Amino acid sequence: MTSRSRHIVTIVGSLLLVAFVTWLLFIAFDESAVDNKMSTLNPLSWQAQRYHDVYELVWWLSGAVFVAIMAATLILSILYRERPGNEPRRDIHGNTRLEILWTIIPIIIVLIMVVPTFSAVIAVEGDADEDALEVTATGHQWWFEFTYHDEDGNEMFRTANEMHVPVGRAVNVSLQSNDVIHAFWVPALFGKKDMMPGHNNRLWFTPNAGTEGMHYGQCVEYCGDSHANMRFRIFVDSEEDYDQWVANQMSDAAWSNDELVQAGRELFVAKGCNSCHQVAYSKDDAPDWLIPPTVAAIGPNLSHIASRTTIASALMDRDEESMREWLANPPAVKPGSRMPNLELTEDEITKLIAMLDSLE
Known part of the structure; x- marks a missing residue:
């Protein structure tokens, strides 16, 4: 060779x-x-x-x-x-x-x-379509709040940790933070964007046809002890399903005369839960002592928590076992949680779960 x-x-x-x-x-x-x-x-x-x-x-x-x-x-x-x-x-x-x-x-x-x-x-980074759905996403330690607006920019309702959007329609998301720097990211739908105190950021996206279903999101900017536990989900719905969901979110919290639910409502107030969490009952149903004079917004709005699939910032499925674990000792599940350990008994937890499960 x-x-x-x-x-x-x-x-x-x-x-x-x-x-x-x-x-x-x-x-x-x-x-x-x-x-x-x-x-x-x-x-x-x-x-x-x-x-x-x-x-x-x-x-x-x-x-x-x-x-x-x-x-x-x-x-x-x-x-x-x-x-x-x-x-x-x-x-x-x-x-x-x-x-x-x-x-x-x-x-x-x-x-x-x-x-x-x-x-x-x-x-x-260009402007969203003119008919885009307007949503404000606010980062808290350690959960996400979603505020939906009408065409004139007026607030319609608030929910937490689960965002619903219609398929094929542009969604314009204003990004805010209530405390430290967070970041908003659903890799299947859009890129990472920071949420900064005192500064409004924005992003927009249009879910493709055929993408109906649930998509995972996560805070991807270190924000404290439970940064890794700060999760959320985006549900892409058909137009009909989305309209039904919006109608439910805009309605008053469901009222039940069940004795166990009533006991849960009384305990909800007695333990001071309504100081942080809003439950928007109709004044025609609820007594004055159940409706606080100011809107509680320290924690997630619970008016329709039974319509969600998760709790604790999408960290746990919304089932009885998970809710018992969460209510028994929130800081043990999510380190640094602002929701304290109220040292609830099993009977008290049962009453609160009955009340929360009634809020569809």
């Missing part, structure tokens, strides 16, 4: 080896990196798709650079390794053409990434 043939075999073999190792790495990461709950690999809005397109472009460019560098390193290591009988090669002191080439190549790579990145950012 001639020297030239050996060089060709070395180059081809090195390229094949590097390509094979790269493929193995791709398979390994592809199998392990997908988290169905918080994955950016399955964009469900055009905003998320624009970001995803940029990620894919950067990924392929990075992969190409990785393969080229690894292959060049392997080829040069084999061809120019020290061997008995070989005289040391003369050092090269400068090569203008080569230096120009390896300066231009990175510039081209950066430009290929920069242009679509700026294009995506400009598109996503």
